[in-house]
Structure formats: C-alpha cells, structure tokens
Amino acid sequence: QVQLVQSGAEVKKPGASVKVSCKASGYTFTGHYLHWVRQAPGQGLEWMGRINPATGGTDYAQKFQGRVTMTRDTSISTAYMELSGLRSDDTAVYYCARDLERRVGTYYYYGMDVWGQGTTATVSS
Amino acid sequence: DIQMTQSPSSVSASVGDRVTITCRASQGIGSWLAWYQQKPGKAPKLLIYGASNLQSGVPSRFSGSGSGTDFTLTISSLQPEDFATYYCQQANSFPRTFGGGTKVEIK
Numbered sequence: 001q002v003q004l005v006q007s008g009a010e011v012k013k014p015g016a017s018v019k020v021s022c023k024a025s026g027y028t029f030t031g032h033y034l035h036w037v038r039q040a041p042g043q044g045l046e047w048m049g050r051i052n053p054a055t056g057g058t059d060y061a062q063k064f065q066g067r068v069t070m071t072r073d074t075s076i077s078t079a080y081m082e083l084s085g086l087r088s089d090d091t092a093v094y095y096c097a098r099d100l101e102r103r104v105g106t107y108y109y110y111g112m113d114v115w116g117q118g119t120t121a122t123v124s125s
Numbered sequence: 126d127i128q129m130t131q132s133p134s135s136v137s138a139s140v141g142d143r144v145t146i147t148c149r150a151s152q153g154i155g156s157w158l159a160w161y162q163q164k165p166g167k168a169p170k171l172l173i174y175g176a177s178n179l180q181s182g183v184p185s186r187f188s189g190s191g192s193g194t195d196f197t198l199t200i201s202s203l204q205p206e207d208f209a210t211y212y213c214q215q216a217n218s219f220p221r222t223f224g225g226g227t228k229v230e231i232k
Binding site: 035037044045046047049059061062063095097100102104107109110111112113115116117118 | 126155156157159161163168169170171173174175178180212214216219220221222223224225226
C-alpha cells in the first residue's frame with residue numbers, strides 16, 4: 001500500500017540541527033512532489049516547503065528560508081528535511097505529505113493525500 | 126501570503142447533527158481549496174480537494190462548496206468518528222497556507 005514512513009523522535013539543543021527522513025513505498029517516488037508540514041504542540045498546521053523528487057527542485061516558505069534544506073535520495077525513495085539553528089519554538093511534530101494532483105475537467109487541483117506518521121522534534125537545553 | 130480564516134474555532138454538536146464550517150481566503154483562490162480532518166495524535170487526512178471533490182474513500186456525508194474567497198465544509202449527519210479538528214488549506218499559490226482549524230466536539 002502507499003505509505004510514507006518517517007524517522008523517529010529527536011531531542012536537540014538550541015542552535016543544533018535536526019534531519020528528518022521520509023521513506024516512500026507503494027508508488028513511484030519521483031511521480032509526486034513531497035511537502036513538509038509542521039505542527040507545534042496544541043497549534044495548527046504550518047507548511048514549510050516542498051521538494052520535487054524527480055529533479056530535487058525545492059520551494060520553501062519564506063519563514064524558513066536559510067534554515068531549511070530539503071533533499072532526496074531516489075535510490076532509496078527517501079526524502080529528507082533538515083532544519084538548522086533550532087530554537088525552542090521549533091519544537092513540533094514534523095510531517096511529510098505526498099502531493100495530490102488531480103485533473104477535474106480542464107483544471108488540476110491539489111492537496112496532500114498521503115501523510116507520514118509524524119516525527120516529534122523537541123528543542124530543549 | 127494568502128491568509129485563511131476558519132469559523133467557528135470550535136463547535137459542539139450531537140451525533141446526527143448537520144455541521145457547517147466556513148473558511149475565508151484573504152484573496153480569491155478559485156476552487157483551489159482542500160479540507161483535512163485530524164484526530165488527536167494522528168496525521169491529517171485529506172477529505173476534499175478542488176473545493177468540492179470528495180477524496181477517494183471519504184464518506185459521502187462530507188461535502189464542500191464555494192469558490193473565490195468563501196468556502197464551506199458540511200457534515201450532513203455527524204457520526205461518532207467525525208469528532209476531530211478540521212483544517213482548510215489553499216492550494217492556489219505558494220506558500221501553501223492553512224486555516225487555524227475548527228474543533229468539532231461532542232455536545
């Protein structure tokens with residue numbers, strides 16, 4: 001079945017970096033963009049960026065520009081999200097999510113149809 | 126960035142009730158809107174894309190409508206498994222942005 005499996009929980013000190021992996025299975029890895037979305041404790045969803053696994057091209061939210069790096073390894077169908085310069089307010093659950101691109105009539109519509117289980121990253125001194 | 130505003134932030138309802146959640150975009154986004162359901166400790170689940178298209182496997186009691194700036198998610202007859210938080214998300218431009226969420230609670 002189609003699934004995304006993420007790496008395990010991380011605990012980091014302020015200023016450090018965290019790298020989360022997202023392994024895809026059950027579909028053609030290079031056929032769909034992958035998004036990264038985070039959720040701070042008790043808060044809503046925040047889009048961080050996306051990667052095109054076929055080309056490695058990325059789009060990042062301005063908020064994270066300079067601190068986030070999204071990469072992929074097509075040989076193992078795995079995407080990575082690295083966030084540097086961690087602060088306490090980066091404590092969150094980080095999700096990867098597959099991009100849905102669905103044609104309806106003459107338009108293409110988008111969403112995130114398959115999600116990883118989430119990776120909790122805790123930033124604490 | 127396009128701001129997405131959901132209302133209400135929470136709603137109390139009973140099994141069998143009809144529930145409506147609204148989402149407003151700060152500028153026109155056509156029909157490029159998705160809705161998600163999230164239960165505690167779980168990843169979000171896609172319900173609706175393109176404002177009104179039901180994702181495969183989602184019960185037909187869920188429906189979406191709207192275009193431009195104003196959108197609605199309706200649950201026609203609330204079931205016990207529908208108690209959750211619902212988010213809208215615009216898919217018209219980058220950065221993708223989400224509404225603040227609507228928590229559907231048991232009355």
